[in-house]
Amino acid sequence: MSLTDEAISRIRGLIQSGELPPGARLPSEPQLAAQLGVSRNPLREAVKALVVARVLDVRRGDGTYVTSLEPRLLLEGLGLAVELLRDDTLLETVQVRRMLEPEATALAASMITAERLDEIGEHLAAMRAASDDVEKLNHHDAAFHRAVVRATGNETLSTLLDGISGRTLRMRVWRGTIEAGSSHKTVAEHEAIYNALAAGDARLAQAAALMHIGTTETWLRSVLGDVGGSRAQDGSAGGRRAQDGSAGR
Template sequence: MAVTDEAILKIKDMILRGELAPGDRLPPEKELSERLGLSRSSMREAVKALEVIRVLDVRRGDGTYVTSLEPRLLLEAMSFVVDLHDDDSILDLFAVRRILEPAAASLAAGRMDGERIELLRRQIAGIDGSDSVEDLVAHDLEFHAAIVDAAGNSYLSTLIESLSGHTIRARVWRGLTQDNAVARTLSEHAAIVDALEIGDAKLAEALMIAHISGVERWLRQWSVRVPADD
């Protein structure tokens, strides 16, 4: 298990044991990391992840608090992490995306016009390193949907849209735990647009395969990856 995930589960245990109740303020970062036997960098990543899934509320200049959720809702939010760890079907979904979306990119290359290319480039330009993980995932969904729409096959579009909706959790988690996820995603998206703009169907297909395969590879490695501590 990755160190960040271990930190998340230890904070979860503190909540379940009643050491932290809804509305309580977390101990200072240094104290909490020493108490749990984890590095401060791991604690920061864990807090950031728990803020995204609404378990913790980070109030700038005040501290970090457990959200005032009822126990049932709190446990439901924590299932975000557990489900992603235990559900191997997510890999199957990405494997199917790896088959269908490159085909869509290949079809789209022959149908692209200046307006569609400009839309894709505006989507990329609208994201930078200061945006939240949710903003990056929203961009990713819109970007891929625009390419699939350009392919002009409604059945293919429906299939991919259904698959994509089931991979949002994995995309959020990748954005939280993978180094340079924003820069990597935007760079790969830009390369795909370049291929679409010149109408190179084979290149667009190959770049889309590499793009989706990167996320799939990260998923396979995630459960055994242990990031460096400070």
């Protein structure tokens, strides 16, 4: 462990123990360095790293404070990390969504409020109206799912799924562009989810969400399979051409 990593670990220890709770002001740099038993240069680097991670907030002329440590703040960088994943991990991203979102939808069905249900219904209506506009349809598709997950009241879960959805949204736009009739299928699947939420039926809501995401995953697998098969055929054809050329020589 580097000296900077050690300083980060010790500051985290103060936060986790409650000695530096959310909103607390850190001691001055000399005091904190002495308290942690580290030199000031590694301490500065540790503070910089924790500022980037949204654990600390430097207020110029005032000092350095522990942030609220709320899930949405700490997990905000997840979306950026997911965006940077390689294209060959897209299927893995969809699989993670399949593991989390049906459970979240079931939880939402058991505790959804009339206000939240109305919000979800508005996005569904907008999806119906935009069935011929792939970009607009998928904008409301994403908003529909965000509202469903927010209905759980679980901010950590909501933030995690928000981080994943940005990447899968572009895939859904891609599907809507190349697959005939996909928009109408998408609207019908969202109607099934909405109806289950309106009925307060957690199991039905879970099943409807699982079917919806499973349909997307199945489509993606078929597309990736076709792409892989085409590449293999191109490679074989290239190999045959190379062999033919070799024979000609």
